[in-house]
Amino acid sequence: MQTLGTAAATGAKRADARKNIAAIIEAATVSLAKDPNVSVNDIAKAAGVGRVTLYGHFDSRAALIREVVNRAIDDTDRELNDLDLEGDPREAIARLLEATWRLTHRYGSLVVAAEAALPPDDIHDAHVQPIIRMRGLIERGQASGAFRSDLPIAWLIEVAHSTVHGAADALHRGDITEAQAPALITDTVLAVLTPSR
Template identity: 40%
Template sequence: MAVESSPRRRADAERNATAILDAGLECLLVDPQTSMTAIARAAGVSRVTLYSHFPTREILLEAALERSVAEAVHALDVEAGDAGPADETLARLMRSSWQVLDRNFSTFTAAAAALPPDVIRDRHDRILRPVRDLILRGQQEDAIRRDLSADWLVTVVYQLMHAAAGEVQAGRLTSAAAPDVLTATVLAALRTRGGQQ
C-alpha cells in the first residue's frame, strides 16, 4: 500500500488523468454500474492508481463533467464578451457552444443519468450564465423580445441545443447541419419581430 500510493505512482496517475477520465466515461456510458475494477482495466492503470484520483464512480463522473463544463464556460465567455448586437453575438455563441456540446455530449449524458439533480443544475447554471446575461442585454437593446422572461428564453436556448444534440445522436440530423438549424430556430424564437426581417 505504501508503495502503491508513493509520489511516483501518484505522478503517473496524474499524467494519465485524462486517459482515466476518457476510459471511465466510455465504460460508464455503456453501463452506469461498471465496476471500478473494470474501469481501471479499461484505463490501463491499477485499481489503487484509479482510487487515488477517483475514490468513487460519482467522483470520476463529476471530474469528467467539470472538465466539459470548464470548456463550455470558456467558449461562452469568449463569445458573450463581444460587444456587438446581442442577437448576432447570440448566433455566434450558439455555434461555438454547439461545438463544445457536440464534443462532450457523452459526458453530459452520463452525468445527467448518474449525478444528483442539484449537481447538474449547478453546472448547468454556470454554463448558462453568459447566455442569460446576453439575453438580458439583448432585451434592453430591443434585439431580443421582451414579452417573454429572460429565464424562459434561456431555457428555450438550452432545450433546443439539447434537442439538436439528441437528434444528432439519433441519426436524424447531421452534426454539420446542426449549427445552422439551431441558430435559425433560436433566433426566430428569441428575436424581436422587427429583428426577424
C-alpha cells in the same frame, strides 16, 4: 473555477501513474457522455487499465464523476469566457450558441451521470454560469429591441437549451449532419428571439 480536490490532482506521482490518470479521466468523459450508466469496469477497460488501478486513483465512482464534471465545468467556463459577446446581439448569440453546441456535443449525457451521482448543489452550480451568460445576452438584446420581450426570459433560455439538445438527438438519430447543426440551431433560436411585427 473549480478546485481539483481529489487524489488525481496530487503532483507527487510517477509518470505512468499520471498518464493513466489522464487516460482514465479522458475515457470516463467520453464514456459518460455516451452512456451515463456506464460501469466503472467499462471505463477502466476503455482507459486501458485495470479496475483496481482506477480505484487506486479515485476513491469511488462518484469521486471519478466529480473529477470529470469539474474538468468539464472548467473547460466550459474557459470556452465561454473566450467568446466575444459584445456587438450585435444576433451575431453574439450565434457565437454563444455555436460554443454551447460544441460543448453539449462533447459532454453529452455527462450531466445525467452527474445528477445521479452528485449532490444537487453541485449540479446547480454547474448550470449557473452558462445560464447567466445566456440570460445577460438575451436581456441586452431585449433592451435594444433586437429580441422579443413578450415571453418569459427563463423560457427563452430553455428554448435555446432544448434546441441544442434536440440537435444532438437529431444528429445521433441521423436526421441531420454535424455540419448542419450550428446553422440549424442558430436559425431556429433566432426565429424564436426575433420580435414579430
